[in-house]
Amino acid sequence: MSTPSSPQESTRLPVSLQVNLDLMPIKIYRKIIFCDMQFVDISYRLKLAPRLKSGLLKRMLSMNTTESPGDERTILEGVTGMVSAGEMLAILGPSGSGKSTLLNILAGRLQGRHSGVVLANGRRLTKAAIRRIGFVPQDDVLYPHLTVRETLVFSALLRLPRTMTRAEKVAAAERVIGELGLEKCADSIVGSAYVRGVSGGERRRVSIGKEVLVDPSVLILDEPTSGLDSTAAQRVVLALSASAREGGRTVVAAVHQPSSQAYQAFDSVLLLSAEGRCVYFGRGCEAMDYFAGAGFSPRFPVNPADFMLDLANGIAQGDNHGDPSNVKQSLVTSYNKLLAPKVKERINSALTKETVQTGMERGNEKEKQQKDYCSISWFNQFTVLLHRGLKERRHESFNSLRIFQVMAAAFLAGFMWWHSNIHNVQDRLGLLFFISIFWGVFASFNSVFTFPQDRAIFIKERTSGMYSLSSYFMARMAGDLPMELILPTGFVLIIYWMAGLRPEVGAFMLTLAVLLGYVLVAQGLGLALGAAIMDAKQASTMVTVTMLAFLLTAGFYVQNVPAGMAWLKYTSFTFYCFRLLIGIQYKGTEMASYLGLEQHRNGGGEVAEEVDGQVSAIVSVSALLLMFVGYRILAYVALKRIKT
Numbered sequence: 034m035s036t037p038s039s040p041q042e043s044t045r046l047p048v049s050l051q052v053n054l055d056l057m058p059i060k061i062y063r064k065i066i067f068c069d070m071q072f073v074d075i076s077y078r079l080k081l082a083p084r085l086k087s088g089l090l091k092r093m094l095s096m097n098t099t100e101s102p103g104d105e106r107t108i109l110e111g112v113t114g115m116v117s118a119g120e121m122l123a124i125l126g127p128s129g130s131g132k133s134t135l136l137n138i139l140a141g142r143l144q145g146r147h148s149g150v151v152l153a154n155g156r157r158l159t160k161a162a163i164r165r166i167g168f169v170p171q172d173d174v175l176y177p178h179l180t181v182r183e184t185l186v187f188s189a190l191l192r193l194p195r196t197m198t199r200a201e202k203v204a205a206a207e208r209v210i211g212e213l214g215l216e217k218c219a220d221s222i223v224g225s226a227y228v229r230g231v232s233g234g235e236r237r238r239v240s241i242g243k244e245v246l247v248d249p250s251v252l253i254l255d256e257p258t259s260g261l262d263s264t265a266a267q268r269v270v271l272a273l274s275a276s277a278r279e280g281g282r283t284v285v286a287a288v289h290q291p292s293s294q295a296y297q298a299f300d301s302v303l304l305l306s307a308e309g310r311c312v313y314f315g316r317g318c319e320a321m322d323y324f325a326g327a328g329f330s331p332r333f334p335v336n337p338a339d340f341m342l343d344l345a346n347g348i349a350q351g352d353n354h355g356d357p358s359n360v361k362q363s364l365v366t367s368y369n370k371l372l373a374p375k376v377k378e379r380i381n382s383a384l385t386k387e388t389v390q391t392g393m394e395r396g397n398e399k400e401k402q403q404k405d406y407c408s409i410s411w412f413n414q415f416t417v418l419l420h421r422g423l424k425e426r427r428h429e430s431f432n433s434l435r436i437f438q439v440m441a442a443a444f445l446a447g448f449m450w451w452h453s454n455i456h457n458v459q460d461r462l463g464l465l466f467f468i469s470i471f472w473g474v475f476a477s478f479n480s481v482f483t484f485p486q487d488r489a490i491f492i493k494e495r496t497s498g499m500y501s502l503s504s505y506f507m508a509r510m511a512g513d514l515p516m517e518l519i520l521p522t523g524f525v526l527i528i529y530w531m532a533g534l535r536p537e538v539g540a541f542m543l544t545l546a547v548l549l550g551y552v553l554v555a556q557g558l559g560l561a562l563g564a565a566i567m568d569a570k571q572a573s574t575m576v577t578v579t580m581l582a583f584l585l586t587a588g589f590y591v592q593n594v595p596a597g598m599a600w601l602k603y604t605s606f607t608f609y610c611f612r613l614l615i616g617i618q619y620k621g622t623e624m625a626s627y628l629g630l631e632q633h634r635n636g637g638g639e640v641a642e643e644v645d646g647q648v649s650a651i652v653s654v655s656a657l658l659l660m661f662v663g664y665r666i667l668a669y670v671a672l673k674r675i676k677t
Contacts, residue, residue: 067118068250075112075149078105109309121284126305132287140168164498167244171255177225209242234265254286274298293336327367414500418508430516447531465614466589480559485569551610557664564671609653
């Protein structure tokens with residue numbers, strides 16, 4: 034392939050726009066390997082699941098649908114185009130036209146699930162090439178409680194090569210902050226829809242900065258101007274254009290309703306119809322002339338982008354073009370007849386033997402650079418992820434509402450069982466079971482949201498090759514330990530002495546150890562269900578049902594469990610925790626003596642016999658340890674199955 038023209042040789046912007054390029058310049062920190070991309074006959078079809086499988090139910094609800102299990106919906110059909118290094122390709126089209134799907138295909142995130150071919154420097158996309166593609170999704174995928182500086186610094190520490198020192202990586206993040214105009218908000222938290230933070234435009238620039246930070250050869254952005262005012266959107270578009278022209282980077286962006294000034298920054302434009310068909314591909318400055326030649330021209334001066342989007346929706350100015358379906362069919366026919374052969378001819382000429390050889394040399398150089406700039410070691414990944422996790426989740430683990438919830442429960446229970454008498458066995462058993470109920474439900478229900486909430490960030494970062502699954506998982510588990518155990522420790526300190534449980538220090542320490550272990554096991558259940566289901570609402574429902582089953586079979590409510598249900602209690606970690614707590618408070622046959630001979634004869638003996646020796650302490654501890662490890666293994670396996 035021919036090398037891209039220098040910035041001086043490129044088509045220059047009007048003088049009025051060149052002044053604005055300095056508003057948000059994006060520079061490169063090391064040599065970028067030029068990358069030309071071609072995509073030929075890209076088609077993507079999505080299989081539709083039937084809404085109602087029962088024909089009888091359909092008739093009862095009077096729902097007539099033609100969808101069957103084998104039906105497919107065409108998202109993209111035969112899209113072809115190319116973009117050279119140092120250029121910016123803008124993808125325009127109405128909502129639902131397949132812009133985001135096309136970007137995901139170009140970024141290598143839908144490999145094997147589409148027809149057609151995507152080439153980078155004349156070769157199919159490889160894993161090394163995909164990891165050198167910067168991808169900014171439509172929604173900002175960021176941790177809300179990290180500051181702008183922390184977000185970029187952690188990204189630099191994870192993504193920049195091991196050949197760079199920590200100080201150099203931090204300096205690179207600081208340069209991006211300065212070049213994206215984020216100095217004023219650098220120490221403000223990023224925020225989200227539910228957490229107050231920086232503005233939408235600043236948050237968008239942070240997302241772009243995370244990708245620009247590693248100097249990708251190809252930068253793909255889905256709606257980079259979404260949610261921004263016209264001035265901020267124009268600045269982003271001009272900055273991306275400058276990044277391509279000055280740095281030799283290949284930029285592909287789906288832009289929603291660009292202004293006329295922003296439109297002039299596009300080197301090439303790809304217009305998709307609402308049905309996912311290509312209506313125009315070519316130079317942005319030639320689009321209006323092409324449509325005029327096809328019989329579609331505006332009656333008054335109009336923003337080219339607005340005019341083209343109207344055409345893609347089948348809306349043409351004037352009454353001589355018929356209904357929208359005829360307009361779109363006419364545009365597709367004109368494109369297939371006039372432009373499509375020229376586009377494929379350009380691609381074929383770019384893929385001659387000589388240029389493919391040049392592309393292979395570029396690809397080899399790129400892979401060599403990929404090896405030279407290999408990712409950081411596993412231990413460094415673990416350290417950085419642990420540090421980031423502690424900073425991000427400290428707000429969630431110790432927010433005022435959660436602390437109030439735990440402290441209120443501790444004091445309320447403490448007053449309810451204030452200095453309870455050790456001889457009142459039934460009250461004591463109720464207290465111990467309340468502790469088991471509270472922390473079993475509290476820990477499992479909170480942890481079930483862990484992985485579903487992180488799903489978008491996890492998939493994006495894993496797809497970018499930022500870290501291995503094992504380093505992420507181990508950092509997450511290690512980071513949860515101190516934060517998940519502080520609140521139950523405070524709970525025990527309050528309720529143990531208020532309720533007047535066995536006053537020995539040894540008994541207190543054993544009670545604390547059992548409860549902390551129990552909390553970790555319950556947390557493991559939530560992690561496993563959350564990772565397996567990856568839907569917060571469904572996972573919370575499942576953990577509620579599971580904990581209900583565990584509590585009912587724990588041995589407090591029902592002593593004589595039916596034979597067919599008896600095995601369930603051995604799967605319940607609440608059962609083992611409850612037995613251990615009882616064993617700490619009532620050693621040996623103390624419970625029977627505290628009950629007294631008359632009570633023992635009147636039924637208290639059943640309780641004593643049940644508690645006395647059915648499950649030993651060693652068996653209970655072993656079962657809890659097995660569940661602690663087993664639930665986390667299940668969670669890891671479930672995460673491993675997630676496709677990235």
